[in-house]
Amino acid sequence: MIPPINLIDAFDRVTDYWSPKVIGxxxxxxxxxxxxxxxxxxxxxxxxxxxxxxxxxxxxxxFEDHAVDLKEGDILTIPKGVMHNPVAEEECWVLLVEPASTKHTGDEITDRTRSLEEQMS
Amino acid sequence: MIPPINLIDAFDRVTDYWSPKVIGxxxxxxxxxxxxxxxxxxxxxxxxxxxxxxxxxxxxxxFEDHAVDLKEGDILTIPKGVMHNPVAEEECWVLLVEPASTKHTGDEITDRTRSLEEQMS
Known part of the structure; x- marks a missing residue:
């Protein structure tokens, strides 16, 4: 069994913006x-x-026709197929849940695109 | 799209112990x-x-051969098939992620077993 991980401690591993790390x-x-x-x-x-x-x-x-402002503790699921663009004016910490197959920039390849291997490191 | 829900506000809906409520x-x-x-x-x-x-x-x-003490912020996945028993000496608030098909007491039916309909209410 994978030992428990503490969510706040997990952010210590994150040194770059827009570079997700798999924690569980x-x-x-x-x-x-x-x-x-x-x-x-x-x-x-x-x-x-x-x-x-x-x-x-x-x-x-x-989103294409509106925007949603999220604050600490808020949880939002982006349904499959919905165009979206996350914008953080100041540093923001997020926990993501998505399938192993999800590419975090979708089919857009940018200099911020990270492979799953990079996200596991 | 389902609007965002705030995690802390969501606990306001929970009035009984061991009675999960679906929030997303x-x-x-x-x-x-x-x-x-x-x-x-x-x-x-x-x-x-x-x-x-x-x-x-x-x-x-x-667990059958050991126990794990979890504190605020800790995340633990119980793998499929592993016998477990959660014990909270004092009130504890948890966020759970599990398939719609999961029965929260497994195949054990107790007076704490809640149907999915009850969990959606």
């Missing part, structure tokens, strides 16, 4: 922590929902 | 909040992992 799994879903600052990129995940849980700070989730 | 979903996994106090019952979930995230308080997870 449940039924083929991965738990990842990430520090965000600035905007990522407009993208969608065609076959997979993506859950954002704001651990610290604030995040504005832009 | 991602890729056929349900997010549930529960308040725990005392011991539940020895059980396993044959086909499904179950993730515990300690939001407030402490939880002792008993």
């Amino acid at each position: 799994e449940v039924n083929d879903q991965l738990l990842k922590v990430a520090k965000l600052k600035g905007a990522l990129v407009w993208h969608a995940h065609d076959g997979e929902d993506e859950l954002f849980h704001i651990v610290k700070g604030k995040l504005r989730m832009e | 979903e991602v890729n056929d996994q349900l997010l549930k909040v529960a308040k725990l106090k005392g011991a539940l019952v020895w059980h396993a979930h044959d086909g499904e992992d179950e993730l515990f995230h300690i939001v407030k308080g402490k939880l002792r997870m008993e």
Whole structure:
């Protein structure tokens, strides 16, 4: 069995923005922590929902026709296929739940795209 | 799209111990909040992992050959098929991630067993 991990301690491993780190799994879903600052990129995940849980700070989730402002403790699931762009004016810590197959920038390849191997390191 | 839910506010809906409430979903996994106090019952979930995230308080997870003490912020996945018994000496708040099909007392039916319909209410 994988030993317990402390969520706050897990963020010590995160040194770069927009570079998720895998910290656990449940039924083929991965738990990842990430520090965000600035905007990522407009993208969608065609076959997979993506859950954002704001651990610290604030995040504005832009959608094509509206935006949702998220604060600490807020949980939002982006349904599969929905275009979105996360924007953090200040540093924001998030816990993500998504399948192992999810690419965090969708099919957009940018200099922020990280392979699953990089996310496991 | 389901609007965001605040994790701490979600616990306001929980009035009984050992009575999980569904607060969200991602890729056929349900997010549930529960308040725990005392011991539940020895059980396993044959086909499904179950993730515990300690939001407030402490939880002792008993296994057949050892126990793990969890504190606030700790995350532990119970692998499918592993017998376990959560014990909270004092009130403990947990966030759970498990498939819609998971029965929270496994195949043990007790007066604490809650149907999915009850968990959605």
